[in-house]
Amino acid sequence: MADHMIAGPARRWAEDLLPHLRSARLDRVVYSFTVFGAMVAAQSVGVSFGVLIPNIYSMPTPSQPPMGMVLSPSQTFVGRGRDRLLGEIGTRMLAHYVMPRLNALRRDLDLPQLRNAWQQVHGARRELVLSSHAFDIANNCDSTVRYVDPMLDDPGWAHSHHSVEPRGEGPLILVAMSSAEQGQLGVLQNVIETLSILPVCAVVTTGLSIDLCDLSGGARVEIVRAAPHHDLMTHTGLVITHGGHGTVMKSLTAGLPMVILPQGRDQADNAVLVSLRGAGITLPRDAPAGQITHAVVEALKLPGYSKAARMLGEAIRHEVAGSNLVSELEPSYGDTVNA
Numbered sequence: 145m146a147d148h149m150i151a152g153p154a155r156r157w158a159e160d161l162l163p164h165l166r167s168a169r170l171d172r173v174v175y176s177f178t179v180f181g182a183m184v185a186a187q188s189v190g191v192s193f194g195v196l197i198p199n200i201y202s203m204p205t206p207s208q209p210p211m212g213m214v215l216s217p218s219q220t221f222v223g224r225g226r227d228r229l230l231g232e233i234g235t236r237m238l239a240h241y242v243m244p245r246l247n248a249l250r251r252d253l254d255l256p257q258l259r260n261a262w263q264q265v266h267g268a269r270r271e272l273v274l275s276s277h278a279f280d281i282a283n284n285c286d287s288t289v290r291y292v293d294p295m296l297d298d299p300g301w302a303h304s305h306h307s308v309e310p311r312g313e314g315p316l317i318l319v320a321m322s323s324a325e326q327g328q329l330g331v332l333q334n335v336i337e338t339l340s341i342l343p344v345c346a347v348v349t350t351g352l353s354i355d356l357c358d359l360s361g362g363a364r365v366e367i368v369r370a371a372p373h374h375d376l377m378t379h380t381g382l383v384i385t386h387g388g389h390g391t392v393m394k395s396l397t398a399g400l401p402m403v404i405l406p407q408g409r410d411q412a413d414n415a416v417l418v419s420l421r422g423a424g425i426t427l428p429r430d431a432p433a434g435q436i437t438h439a440v441v442e443a444l445k446l447p448g449y450s451k452a453a454r455m456l457g458e459a460i461r462h463e464v465a466g467s468n469l470v471s472e473l474e475p476s477y478g479d480t481v482n483a
Contacts, residue, residue, distance in 0.1 A: 146241035149178045150261065155249050157181030158188075165189045174473065177202065177271070180246055180264050187267060188253035194270040194473065199389040199410045200417070201273050201282035201289065203262050204231035208281050211413050216420055217281050235260050270472050275389065278459035279396065279417060292469040294393035294460070298372045299323070314344040314364070315381035315444055318400075320373060322386050323351030326407040329358060331429050335384055335405075336361050338436045344444075347376060374398075381450075382443050384436075387411035387426075392418060396457040397464070401449035403439045405429045422452035 146152070158181040165173070170191050175182045177195040186193040202211050209217060209227045218224055239260045246264065247257045258264055265271065270288055273280070277291040319335055321328045332348065339346045340362025348367045350356060361367045373391070377383070377398040385391045387404040392414045395402050402424035406412040418424040425439040443449045 146238065150180050151242040151245040153179075154181030154184065154246055158185040158249060158253070161185045162189070165191055172269070172473065174272070177265055180242075180261070181249065183264055183267060184246070184249055184253060184255065187255055192269045193267075194272055195265055195268045197271060197273045197275075198295075200275050200280040200413065201271075201285060202410075203265060203271075203285075204235060205282045205285055208283075210234045211410060216416055235262060272469065272472060276393065276460040276463050278456060278463060279393070281417065281420075290468070290472050291463070292472055293464045293467045295390065296374075296394055296397060296464070298374055314342075316376075316379050317344050317346040317382045317384060317440070318373065318376050318380045319346055319348040319384045320386075320391050321351070322388055322407060323353065323370075326386070326409075328386065328407055328429075329354060331386075331405055331407070333359055334431075334433060335436060336365055336367070338433045338440070340365055342437065342440065344440070347371065349373070382440065384440070387415040387418070389414055393460065396423065396453055397460050399450065399454035399457045401425075401443045401453045403427065403436070403443055405431060421456050422448055423456055424449065424453070 157179055161182050162185050165185055166189055172192050172194060173182070173186050174194045174196060177197045183193055183195070200211075204210055206224070206228065210231045218227060242261045243258065246261065250257060266286055266288065268288060270290055271286065273289060273291045275291060275294050280291070317339060319332070319339070321332055332350065332354070336346075336348060336359060345364040346366070348359070348361065348365060349371050350359065350367065350369055352369065356367055356369060359367050373394055377394065377400060380398070380400055382403065383391070383395040383400050384403045384405070385395065386407045388411055392402065402418055404411070404415040404418060404424055404426045405428070406415050406426070407429055415424070415426040419426045425443055427435055427439055
């Protein structure tokens with residue numbers, strides 16, 4: 145992450161953007177929260193910037209374990225101390241890999257040196273979290289943090305495919321793993337074989353990274369490259385997923401419980417939050433067929449999972465109805481640029 149997303153390309157980002165920032169009359173620019181070089185470039189010419197965070201809040205806060213640790217938030221003094229210590233360790237490790245190159249760039253652009261990487265992000269006028277505060281557990285965030293609601297639209301390429309008619313009778317299960325390559329072929333095949341012997345019907349969407357010929361299904365399992373999840377979810381009883389933020393948000397807003405097999409990135413953290421609310425079951429990615437079967441049957445049979453998913457989904461939909469992303473992007477008098 146440090147080499148490929150943050151520190152490695154930082155100077156190139158700054159060099160690419162500086163001519164445009166100097167020649168254009170801009171009130172505000174908005175970047176992904178990992179594009180550090182672009183933030184430095186904006187600060188160097190006095191342009192206010194915001195950052196987009198496309199998942200739950202990723203920076204350390206006193207109220208949550210660090211991302212990637214796959215820990216539930218603790219309510220005890222010792223547990224909160226654990227979370228603070230782990231957050232500090234993570235911040236120092238990231239600083240070791242990022243700060244020499246980031247501070248060298250800042251020095252070349254006559255900006256003051258920073259102690260850690262998160263200070264660069266906190267220099268934004270707004271940290272815009274594309275998630276739901278009802279779903280996330282981060283509290284005590286900086287005053288610049290705003291939850292501006294998740295992106296719930298299906299990608300354009302999903303709509304280019306024909307609608308899917310489920311095969312057979314029984315509850316419909318949507319299987320939606322990552323649309324990018326994450327080594328999920330074996331997991332998908334394991335899930336498909338499990339569902340093929342259960343009294344359910346299923347639609348499996350593979351995304352664009354998997355060849356459909358590499359998967360074999362059963363009589364009641366339809367395997368397609370893509371389909372609009374929004375349409376399918378109106379008929380679905382359960383979602384089996386990797387736990388990507390987009391799929392989790394869409395499932396919850398549809399009131400659907402989940403069985404989650406995280407593959408990496410932020411997925412295990414999302415799975416913790418789903419399980420914590422009782423809206424789903426989390427399994428290891430290499431879960432055997434028997435464990436998947438038990439989770440699917442339990443999630444379909446016990447009404448508590450659906451009830452929890454509907455309640456959380458209702459809270460998320462209420463937030464989305466009052467979305468304030470545009471107003472947060474609009475400049476206001478008195479904006480300052482934090483260096």
